[in-house]
Amino acid sequence: MFALCVLAAVCLVTVSSAPLACEELVRPSDRLGLDHLAGTWVMVAGGLSDAAQVDHFKSRDSAIIHFANTSESSKLSFRRAFGFGSSCRFLHSNISLEGSSFNIGQVNFSVTFLFTSCPDCLVMHFDNQQSKMQRLYLFSRRRELEPREMEEHKAQSLCLNMIPPVLMDPTKELCPVKAPEGDEETDGH
Numbered sequence: 001m002f003a004l005c006v007l008a009a010v011c012l013v014t015v016s017s018a019p020l021a022c023e024e025l026v027r028p029s030d031r032l033g034l035d036h037l038a039g040t041w042v043m044v045a046g047g048l049s050d051a052a053q054v055d056h057f058k059s060r061d062s063a064i065i066h067f068a069n070t071s072e073s074s075k076l077s078f079r080r081a082f083g084f085g086s087s088c089r090f091l092h093s094n095i096s097l098e099g100s101s102f103n104i105g106q107v108n109f110s111v112t113f114l115f116t117s118c119p120d121c122l123v124m125h126f127d128n129q130q131s132k133m134q135r136l137y138l139f140s141r142r143r144e145l146e147p148r149e150m151e152e153h154k155a156q157s158l159c160l161n162m163i164p165p166v167l168m169d170p171t172k173e174l175c176p177v178k179a180p181e182g183d184e185e186t187d188g189h
């Protein structure tokens with residue numbers, strides 16, 4: 001809490017148009033549910049907790065996520081498809097949303113949807129308690145956002161003590177949501 005208060009001053013400087021304090025910028029999102037989440041979202045930027053992860057992160061040319069309902073009403077299907085050059089990697093988990101968070105069990109990631117003022121964006125904070133690795137991903141229905149939307153996201157990264165977001169290249173081809181038969185991994189990251 002103390003760190004958040006100290007950093008709030010930095011955030012107020014960074015976001016020029018609509019200054020929001022860190023407390024606002026890192027609070028969990030309150031507009032979730034399948035109606036909002038369903039369908040495909042494209043990764044626009046990724047915030048990393050450690051500069052040493054940047055090269056690994058940049059090895060992905062593109063990333064999309066996809067939420068859908070399942071036959072079990074308490075579970076959502078969460079698919080991810082990453083592009084690496086001409087190949088794709090597909091992951092699939094069934095998740096249970098608890099408030100604005102869910103866990104990806106086997107890899108011990110706790111994921112929380114955070115505030116965003118952008119109506120067609122998702123901000124997801126991935127936190128691995130064991131490895132202390134944090135990621136802050138910005139997804140949208142659009143591939144490129146307005147400068148003020150990017151400023152808000154950058155301020156969020158700073159509030160969480162992360163390095164400035166790494167932008168995805170909006171011209172790169174996206175993978176399909178679903179893998180060809182049998183080419184899908186479950187519960188990875």
Ligand SMILES: *[C@@H]1O[C@H](CO)[C@@H](O)[C@H](O)[C@H]1NC(C)=O
Pocket residue numbers: 070071072077092093094186187
């Ligand atoms: C997710 O749940 C559906 C049933 O609702 C099941 O068919 C599918 O195999 C599950 N997938 C994973 C990755 O657990």
Ligand SMILES: *[C@@H]1O[C@H](CO)[C@@H](O)[C@H](O)[C@H]1NC(C)=O
Pocket residue numbers: 069070071072
């Ligand atoms: C999932 O949602 C679609 C579209 O809203 C609906 O048609 C379908 O019946 C739902 N499937 C399940 C298993 O609830």
Ligand SMILES: *[C@@H]1O[C@H](CO)[C@@H](O)[C@H](O)[C@H]1NC(C)=O
Pocket residue numbers: 106107108130
């Ligand atoms: C996840 O956490 C559990 C319990 O703390 C641990 O036993 C397991 O090895 C962890 N898995 C990974 C992939 O780190």
